[in-house]
Amino acid sequence: MDRSTEEAQTKEMDIRSLSSSHHHSQSERYIHKVGVPPKQNLFKEFRETLKETFFADDPLRPFKDRSRSQKFILGIQTIFPIFEWGRKYNLKKLRGDLIAGLTIASLCIPQDIGYAKLANLDPQYGLYSSFVPPLIYAFMGSSRDIAIGPVAVVSLLLGTMLQNELDPINEKAQYQRLAFTATFFAGITQVTLGFFRLGFLIDFLSHAAIVGFMGGAAVTIALQQLKGFLGIKKFTKKSDIISVMHSVVASAHHGWNWQTIAIGASFLSFLLFAKFIGKKNKKFFWVPAIAPLISVILSTFFVYITRADKQGVQIVKNIKKGINPSSVNEIYFSGDYLLKGFRIGVVAGMIGLTEAIAIGRTFAAMKDYQLDGNKEMVALGAMNVVGSMTSCYVATGSFSRSAVNFMAGCETAVSNIIMSCVVFLTLEFITPLFKYTPNAILASIIINAVIGLIDIGAATLLWKIDKFDFVACMGAFFGVVFSSVEIGLLIAVSISFAKILLQVTRPRTAILGKVPRTTVYRNIQQYPEATKVPGVLIVRVDSAIYFSNSNYVKERILRWLEDEEEEVKAATYQPRIQFLIVEMSPVTDIDTSGIHALEGLHRSLEKREVQKSGDVVAPQLILANPGPVVMDKLHASSFTSLIGEDNIFLTVADAVSSCAPKLVEEQP
């Protein structure tokens, strides 16, 4: 008895709370039907999906409505953008490019020699890789700011992976051949990805994973430099921090060379100070840029005069004079090493791409020009293929040198040509002078260069914004530092994928309530002032409903319903749930499993019994605002007729206001 009076009261409350909106809907709002988009031609639909996936940027647009000769010229310009921007080239631009080219050349020469060592190759190979690839890139690439050449992370990665297959000292010839083979396949991978417009694949390495991976690689590289920096002769071949520290500590008593340390430490301080000056005042960007070359010159001169190499200070000794010899015949095109080279090349090529594209995009955004990622990949790939035939190893865009290039005022890829020319002159005439350059200086230069890759600010931001991203970042970082670059990379990729899979398996759902004084329904967790409508449960599903989440979505909605009904039972003044409104706005797509789940939901609801004016009825499933694709599929599967066309509304507000009179009926 007590219960029934309460129920009556409840219903009165309902009427009060709902009648206004109900009234409103009749007088002012016109209830729209949910549109079913016009049936599309199957072929057209397919073509559009294909276009959106692979040709999202519509690369053929400029070719439209042109004559054949114009198309030919456009085609040449597309493959070799230099013929496009070259026509507008002038002396003013050359001035900028000349300064920038000379600056990055002075920076790249000492770095190249050091990076070649990271790849376990002779120093000249680093210089070779700064001669041919930048030339090719200048003709084919479309970034104006990128500086091409060997980079620290790819060198380390390549060195580590090649070392797993062959010994760089005892099997030197094969090791070099495998390096060229890997470079060849890195280029082929890059061209293939670009040509088949699969460039989006590199987007699967998340920003967070890259930050962690780069930071870890930087720490690993810096640790490796302790060998040259401390003058240790017996050093571990492993790259993890534990092995390295063990090597360092074990040789502390008799393996360190104080002269080496003195030279290394003083020049490292000089380099760091130069970097500090450059950061302090952007005008002095050239100070850190030329500091490495100055260090090399000073220290070489110093060693030559003092003959410190006789005191145990290790020196570069010999760099082969002359430009790149051909290496076409050295690439393994058959046999066991073909496959190994291929595997290493694919990984190195992908990482190279990731770095180059990130740089290209960053600077393109700064100067506001468009960069076609896929075209860029073809250019980078072509340059590595040519490089592999001219004794170069994998080259890509360098973060640090590109930044210097940008700040030095480069205008076009001509700065790369200038750099390439300087490297050519170096190879032809200056290399013998590097004989007395101490290894410690190269170590200092590399340490100084890779410090910039450790981006603590970015990691802090990740922590602040997204904890999961932070975990991915740290996973990659510690994977590289404590195990190896490959393991770190694997962790980075796995975590990135796990995140995507988690997103599609466990989409968010939310209970909506009415925001006061509006007809808007929003997540009651975000808007605590939003109120639930009595007798109606409004759930929003925040993802496409696919096979991977359809069961979860169904069960989650039923769980919301159960929770709600328990609450209703506890608070007896509320009516039981009679309408389940599913807000479908975020449900952009649905597949057959998803439709099965909705059917299952409908059937489960039918089995639930609700008292309504004496009769026993089940809660009604109502959909609000399904999108065009979803609506199309619901129609095709006749789900719409299963729940009734009337139960699909344009907005939640419409749906609620159409429930209202039915709730009112309940009044005895």
Add this chain to the structure above:
Amino acid sequence: MDRSTEEAQTKEMDIRSLSSSHHHSQSERYIHKVGVPPKQNLFKEFRETLKETFFADDPLRPFKDRSRSQKFILGIQTIFPIFEWGRKYNLKKLRGDLIAGLTIASLCIPQDIGYAKLANLDPQYGLYSSFVPPLIYAFMGSSRDIAIGPVAVVSLLLGTMLQNELDPINEKAQYQRLAFTATFFAGITQVTLGFFRLGFLIDFLSHAAIVGFMGGAAVTIALQQLKGFLGIKKFTKKSDIISVMHSVVASAHHGWNWQTIAIGASFLSFLLFAKFIGKKNKKFFWVPAIAPLISVILSTFFVYITRADKQGVQIVKNIKKGINPSSVNEIYFSGDYLLKGFRIGVVAGMIGLTEAIAIGRTFAAMKDYQLDGNKEMVALGAMNVVGSMTSCYVATGSFSRSAVNFMAGCETAVSNIIMSCVVFLTLEFITPLFKYTPNAILASIIINAVIGLIDIGAATLLWKIDKFDFVACMGAFFGVVFSSVEIGLLIAVSISFAKILLQVTRPRTAILGKVPRTTVYRNIQQYPEATKVPGVLIVRVDSAIYFSNSNYVKERILRWLEDEEEEVKAATYQPRIQFLIVEMSPVTDIDTSGIHALEGLHRSLEKREVQKSGDVVAPQLILANPGPVVMDKLHASSFTSLIGEDNIFLTVADAVSSCAPKLVEEQP
């Protein structure tokens, strides 16, 4: 001159079209701030994510607030549900279970003998697998309708994969040992997935892929039966359609046995007729259920009387009498075959799970009870582990027998116990009677059984609803039929994953317009009557913005903007775009890459110049309705202060009405 007058006209139009909604907003609508959810405790947030991912169904809920002894009993009941439902068991239920159990036993005995052959095992192993596993399942499983035992697809898969490693005839002993090893690891896989609550992993095999895979496997199995059905002695070991048809045609002249064909064809017609009767009238479901056993009895008797085996009709010959011997010592726990068994076991275990869980869910939905997928996996796994030690091979839920079980009115898993008892009696007493059973009958029974797995209706529906799903289905089907079950499975899984990746890389975006006589903004493709607001571009992004799609989303929005501006230029009566409203309702989450993309978008807009009352201004980025998670992260990254808090609105309508006065200002 002409241009400026047109512009003036345009602006007047704007005022007219917008002033009404603007007015409306001031008089009636109260502009709400977008809520920032209260900052959550990090640990709590993490725990909730974990819970939603792995314990979405809250399995520990009943344990709350119980005494220790109650918890113990509940724990036992959780692991062995028989102790829960067993207490309410009564004679009425037994009657249902008895009939169902006898029916499925009569169906399973001939099927088991045939399926064992698919796995290249002796016939008794099929019967063994219908004795122990159903008993274990009855104690631990929670489905009331599933019928446990060997099934066609898993038998074929196991047979194919084992055959790749060992020859089933010449290396019979090792082959059997490897089969038990694979079964053991199939069970371990299932228990592990269930225990670590990774059950959602099987959801990654999409419904479409399963339909195709099952259909393909059914065709392959049916083709394999041509050997027994036509009495061919020399038959290919490969399972692809081309090899099989080649074998069949090559032996057409002298390899076929007409007596065998006569027996097989007549009983196949009988079985198909029985199936037809069962389909026609649901009352006669028992006709197709007992038809196989009747066929076996009749044909065995016939062969025994006519001694047709002397005419070349192949017979079963010997089935070992007696129940399962122990096989604990036969499992490879070390050596080369451990790894092979493990690999095969993981695949067979996953497919077995997929089938059993699908069956369990289907019947649970029909009778409206809940099924805990993870608990179910533990039960299935335990039964296979025990099975592997008692000479069984991988058992799971059978589609056809479960349907019969359901229709025969089973009430609980006791029907499995009844079936198990009948199999026990068969093994102990009746097996010698199977000696004269012709292989052709077994072939007919298997063909008849697997025909049901070819679901043309489902494939047609896939075509109608989702073309991509249909491609996945056909890919799996043709992969199995033309290559092998493994390749088909690989294709099915790959296509399923590709779909997920496509979804997250290329999310949909849509241009919104105002639906007439409402304040609702919807996709103008779906609602052609919706009109764009002049000077404002409203874009909706239909997915979370993650690293995998952030670049695409940014570039897509800029492309919409360019397209729109071109249109504006063409039709000179429209004002240029001054506001870009991004509707964020479907954007459920964003990561650091996503925020970078939004920042990039903001920066690109700043670089675009728009004439506005003499000054040159850039289009303004406005966000509408970002969700709680997104809002939280936008705040954390101070993106909100970058674009200005005022430029984030609760709804598109609010955003538009706040743009309106600014557009009005433009009037000269």
